[in-house]
Structures are given as C-alpha cells and as structure tokens.
Amino acid sequence: MTATAAALTPSDEELVRRTRAGRLSAFDELVERYQRRATSVSYRLLGNLHDALEVCQEAFVRAYRGLDGLDDAGRFGPWLLRIVTNLSLNYRRDRAVGGPKLSFEDCILDGDARREERVALAAHSSEMPGAELAADELAERLESALARLPQQQRAALVLFSIEQVPQKDVAEILGLSIEAVKWHVFQARKKLKELLADYL
Numbered sequence: 001m002t003a004t005a006a007a008l009t010p011s012d013e014e015l016v017r018r019t020r021a022g023r024l025s026a027f028d029e030l031v032e033r034y035q036r037r038a039t040s041v042s043y044r045l046l047g048n049l050h051d052a053l054e055v056c057q058e059a060f061v062r063a064y065r066g067l068d069g070l071d072d073a074g075r076f077g078p079w080l081l082r083i084v085t086n087l088s089l090n091y092r093r094d095r096a097v098g099g100p101k102l103s104f105e106d107c108i109l110d111g112d113a114r115r116e117e118r119v120a121l122a123a124h125s126s127e128m129p130g131a132e133l134a135a136d137e138l139a140e141r142l143e144s145a146l147a148r149l150p151q152q153q154r155a156a157l158v159l160f161s162i163e164q165v166p167q168k169d170v171a172e173i174l175g176l177s178i179e180a181v182k183w184h185v186f187q188a189r190k191k192l193k194e195l196l197a198d199y200l
Contacts, residue, residue: 016073019064027067031060034077037163038084044158045088047143055091059084075172081165082173089151138199145195149188152176156184 010018010029018026038059042052063080070079146154155174159165160181171178 011074012076013074016067016070016076019067027064030063030076030080034080035060037077038080041081041159041163041165042084042088044162045085045155046092051091051095052088055087056084059087062087078165078169078172081159081169082175085155085159085173089155093151138196141196141199142192145192148195149191153184153188153191156181157188160185161189 010026012030012033015026015030015033019030035056038056039049039052042055042059043049046052046055059080062083063076066083070076146157149157152174156170156176159170159173160167165173167178167181170176170181174181174184176184
C-alpha cells in the first residue's frame with residue numbers, strides 16, 4: 001500500500017465514529033477489513049468452516065450492537081477478535097465440535113524454527129515416498145492432541161502461534177495478562193510435545 005493510499009484509508013477509530021453517527025457503510029468497511037481474520041480464528045478453534053462462518057456472523061452482529069460500549073475505538077480489531085474467540089469457545093463447548101487441522105510446526109515451534117522445519121520436511125518428503133502418508137498420520141495425531149488441550153491453552157496457541165496475533169492483543173482478547181498468555185502457549189506446546197513424543 002502506498003503512502004497516499006494509506007492516508008486515504010480510514011482508521012478503525014474513524015470507521016467506528018462514522019458507524020456511531022449512523023453511516024452503515026462504515027461498518028461494512030470494518031466487516032470487510034476483519035472478515036478474513038475473524039473467520040480464520042474461529043475456524044482454527046472450531047475446525048469447521050460452516051460453523052466458523054456462523055460464529056463470525058453472530059460476532060459481527062454483536063459487535064455492531066455493542067459498538068457504543070467500545071471505549072477505545074482504535075482497538076476495534078482486538079475487541080472483535082475477543083468476541084469471535086469467546087463465541088467460538090462457547091460454540092465448541094456447547095456442540096462438542098472437533099478441532100481444526102493445524103500443522104505440527106505451527107503448534108510446536110517458534111517462527112524461525114518453523115521455517116527451518118518446513119525446509120527440512122520438504123527436502124525429506126521428496127526423498128521418501130512414504131513421507132506424505134506419515135505427514136497425514138501426524139496431522140491426525142496433532143488434531144487429536146489439540147482437542148485434548150484446555151480451551152485457554154488452545155485459544156492462546158491458535159491466536160499467538162497460528163494467527164500470529166501480538167501477545168498484548170491475545171491477552172486482551174482472552175482477558176488474561178501477557179504473562180498468562182505466555183504461560184498458556186508454553187504449556188500448550190509442552191503438552192503437545194508430550195502427546196506427540198513418538199513423532200519428534
């Protein structure tokens with residue numbers, strides 16, 4: 001995006017102000033801006049696109065209705081993701097939905113280690129014909145292991161490690177301190193490593 005385009009793009013704060021003034025097109029812009037990320041977070045927590053879309057629709061309705069209660073209009077994104085996360089966790093609990101398909105590297109490894117692991121796995125899989133089958137089996141085991149994590153650990157891991165939401169925002173979304181977010185991510189990775197020890 002060029003500097004001129006960025007200057008012409010209204011901030012979240014401005015779009016919230018316009019929405020509060022009755023301009024529904026401003027809220028449409030907020031929906032367009034956050035639809036993909038909200039759906040991604042919900043999908044990662046629920047493992048089903050249809051359910052994620054349903055949850056996101058409800059989240060945007062709740063956000064619109066609760067917009068006057070948003071104290072810092074510039075923090076619309078983290079506030080919306082908190083609504084999405086809470087609705088997704090409630091939906092999952094109420095309907096006992098299975099977990100999403102996530103990659104082993106995204107859940108266990110940090111950013112740099114994740115990149116190195118992907119390169120090594122790509123090289124390894126081209127040398128071994130059965131590597132694809134092993135990767136599918138690992139994905140199934142990972143899905144099962146993720147389903148066994150406590151909700152807070154799973155949510156923190158998905159938001160921070162998969163969606164790469166900053167820790168400060170994850171803390172706000174989950175209603176936790178930054179230290180608690182770090183602890184939940186650490187514990188989730190530790191538990192996944194234990195559950196997947198045969199594959200490490």
